[in-house]
Amino acid sequence: MKIVVTGTRGIPNIMGGVETHCEELFPRIAQSGFDVTVIRRKSYAQDTLTEYKGVKLIDIETPKKKSFEAIIHTFRAILKAKSLKADIVHIHAIGPALLVPMARLLGMKVIFTHHGPDYDRDKWGFAAKTMLKLGERMGTMFANEVIVISEVINDILVRKYGRRDCHLIYNGVPQPEICEYPEYFKELGIEKGKYVLGMCRFVPEKNLHHLVEAFSKIDAKGCKLVLAGDTDFEDDYSLSLKKMAKEHGVILTGFIRGRKLHSLLSNTRCFVLPSSHEGLPIALLEAMSYKLPVIVSNIPANMEVGLDYSAYFHVGNVKQLTEKLQANIDHPYQQIEYDMAKYDWDIIANEIAKLYQSTIK
Incomplete structure (x- = not known):
């Protein structure tokens, strides 16, 4: 069975939650006997x-412009999938899902994975939010099968579109x-167990400016x-965040993977994610896998993970975040055992492989 994947910038070692998802998932799908091709955006492939x-990789030229690149890339990727005689096109995220009807009209089965309501992200203007909402509608209504990564997203699709078979x-x-x-720690100027870690893209909805402000107090x-992280598109927000961070003595690592990232997760005293918007944050799951104490905003996606009440603060409330950080610093470090059973990539890959098989019957 031939599977063609689009909606991601690509794999491997490309920044982003969808990209991390695809990098973990599709090698496992390929190892189980499927012919998998990921269509990458050439400008991101280093x-x-x-x-x-x-996993086979095909690079397609795409203009690196925030508002247009996803839809142009997906259009070209779907045409490529047709030429490859794909049995299934697996489209990730609601922006690319705008073209689900096109893939169906070309005679291909489509699976759409909804990673979160991206129209809630602060970086998008009115026109972009409108197109993202339309993408969500097209993906939900016209895909053969829809995958959701959280109950929060499932509830949205039931409520808005009446789709109950996700x-x-x-x-x-x-x-x-x-x-x-x-x-690496010497290079950064940090010591084991004597730092707090934030790990995500530098975009407004991650609220890293709140974390910097709270830590400074x-x-x-x-x-x-x-x-740890950076931005895909340098803008006023990312520049102001970096300026603010440097003024307060914050260590900026840039985008990192591999041993550098693992060492930071292995030796921090706390992980913080103050986001106002998430689908189901892989960064938080990674922190939990390292048994780290975590401090996260009380948005639905973070609440769904089911942490202890003490781990949450009210989104946007810098005073509460400050208090949580101080409490962490004041108390001895203690690992926390989380139940990670439902976040096992091997089980997840097996579930999706079964979905592929049932989709073409």
């Missing part, structure tokens, strides 16, 4: 790979890779704040 862990399949998280990297007792 390599010349044609295959990654059994498949709830969570994001996953790989096994933690506990490691030390003293040379506490008695850090020698601890530092580390922000």
Whole structure:
């Protein structure tokens, strides 16, 4: 069975939640016997790979413009999928889902994964939000099968479109890779167990400016704040965040993967995610897999993970976040055991493989 994947910037080592999802999922799908091709946006691919862990990679030229690149790339990817005689086109995210009807008209089966209501993101203007809402509608109404990554999203699709047969399949998280990297810590100027970690893209809805503001108000007792991540499109927000961070002595790592990221997760005293919008945050699941204490906003996607009440603060409330950070600094570090069973990538891949098989029967 031939599966063609679009709606992602690509794999491997490309920043983004959907990209991390695809990088973990599709090699497992390929290993189970499916012919999988991921169509990448050439401007994001920093390599010349044609295959990654059994997944075929095809790069397509796409203009790197925030408002247009996803839809142009998806249009070209669907035409490519048709030329490849794909049995199923698997489209990720609501923007690319605008073209689900096109793929259906070309005679292909379509599976649409809804990663979250992106029209709630602060970075989009009215026109973009309107198109994203239309994409959600087109994907939900016309895809053969719809996958949702949280109950929150499932409820949205039932309420807005009456679609009650969506498949709830969570994001996953790989096994933690506990490691030390003293040379990297020396380069950053941090010490093991003496920093708080934020890890995400530098976009407004992640509210990292709230984290920087809150951390600047506490008695850090020698601890530092580390922000791991960057932005796809440098804009006023990302520039102001970086300026604010530097003014307050925050450590900025840039986009990192592999041993650098694993060492930061292995040795931090706390992970913080103050977002106003998420689908089901992989970064939070990763932190939980490392048994870290976490402080997160009380948005529905974070609440669905089911953390202890003490881990949450009211989204946007910098005073509460400050208090939570101070409490973490004041108390001895203690690992937390989370139930991660439903976030197992092998189980998730098996569920999606079964869905592929049932879709073409």
